[in-house]
Amino acid sequence: MERTSIRLGGVDLHSTIMNASGPRSAERGEIYELSAVHAGALVFKSCNLAGLEAPENLKNRGVEHFAAIAGELTARGKQIIGSIVGTSEDEFITVARILDRAGVAILELNLADDYVANSVAPFASFERLKALIGGVRGAANGVLAVKLPPRSQFPPRALADLLKSMQVAIAVCQNDLPKDLEIDLATGSVKGKLRALSHAHAMYQESENLLDIVAVGGINNGRDAYLAHLSGAKGLQVGSALMKEGAGALGRIDRELDALLGEHGKRSVSEIIGRLTFTEA
Template sequence: MSVNLRVSIGGLRLTSPVMAAAGCGGFGHELARLGVLEHLGALVTPSISASSHPTQHRVRLTEAPSSLVLPTDWPTIGTDTMQPTRVPWEGEQGVPVVASLVGSTSGEFAQAAAGLRRRTLLRGVGGVEVNLACPDAGNKGIPFSYADFAATKVIARVREELPRNVPVLAKLSADVSDVVEIARGCVKSGAEAVVVTSPLRALSMTGVRLSLPARSAGLSGPALLPVTLRAVHDLAAAIRDGRLPPVAIVAVGGISNGHDAAQAMAAGASAVQLGTALIHDPGALRTFRDELVADLQALGLHDVQQLVGLVHR
């Protein structure tokens, strides 16, 4: 039995529900050389800001039980340094690109979005993901995703700077008291999709010393899967109950294989993103699709959209 894997995320049409999480697939060139880029439905770029920023520390990854502790403030590329005639994601890959925007104020997010538009850098960009896990310089470094007003303001500012045909994806954290409330504000401000969850705030130590600054570390990897499933489930339930406007949900955090993807989609996600799994083994993309298809066939489903929200029906 053939299975249809096509999905739509806020108007962004994908041939597969599998996406590369922000920065974990680079700009796609390495994945293309490995021959696995074709297995992705979309690629989320590394962090893009209004102006380039180096990191304030040595970038390193630290292993933890079933997870990784990684820096949350990676170096960024600025729209002010990008050349319209040669954008870094341009090539012959044929995979939709989602630009990941970061900033330390709502104004910086807006400037990054405006930079993409004014410098004609939106060529080849199918959507924009707004990383609300960034620390808010105006709120003691607390991530934007932790405060309804802060997250809402960022999404509204970004939405104003982009054409209506470019969907905005709000990337939230599950490490909040009510992810539905934060998501509601983002959707009302113009987000066409919600992505959960960004890395959970964590601490990395070597012996009795910090390996990374306390404010610059996040936990990712397989250990996050139950947290991601909970967040996706709660958002999908809120949509069914009318507490959240209809919006596409993208699951990220702990998705390691096609079976994990099937669980996330049954909980309510329309697509999934691979982060740590892609860093660990890019070649896993070759089997990811087969595992997802096998689960669909075992359930007697011929369209992946029949799987979305299955646990709620």
């Protein structure tokens, strides 16, 4: 929908809504189903070089499986986000290069999973993180995104500065907004002092427009999407609703978001991104 279209990391997308990496995004049939029913970007399940049988959340057929599908779908104009895991810097680089050559628009380095933390330890030091991202950046031309763990030893601003210096365009963060949070959608205001309301909101505040933010988790309806956009997210990844409802959940949330934007007199979702305000009363 025109009102929910966005430019994310320099890539034009028909909708801010996309699937989260994992649910219904590993096998050819389910990937094609997602592509057929939703105009937004399609996120592949995180993959490594040879494939994995375990852990279950990262079970995949390997990068060549996804590269073949990417080549088919990008030829039809679909914007693809490839998600990458690995146990070494070399594996990340190789997988990124293969997906990049297949035409993937955005390469997401999944550094939030324990599988990566326990093997590569990317957040052990700034030097380790820079070496990993720099290796991928030198091997691939696509837009880079980094999926971040909710907590690391690095202050958000320092992390944002580092990512931007490594030509990362997008940070993928948890959308862990409090369930009982009361936000006035008409004014975009929440009671209380200025504070970070979620991991995604914290990175948005600290990055000062250095990075585009993608929020993942907690997006089950149009109101959830509207709130996440107010807190600074440009893109939204949907997981639980997709698992429960199937591929149609993405279109439903997109339509609900579009309706809310119209209800509040907004011509574009860009008008609400990061517009959250705080009132002391």
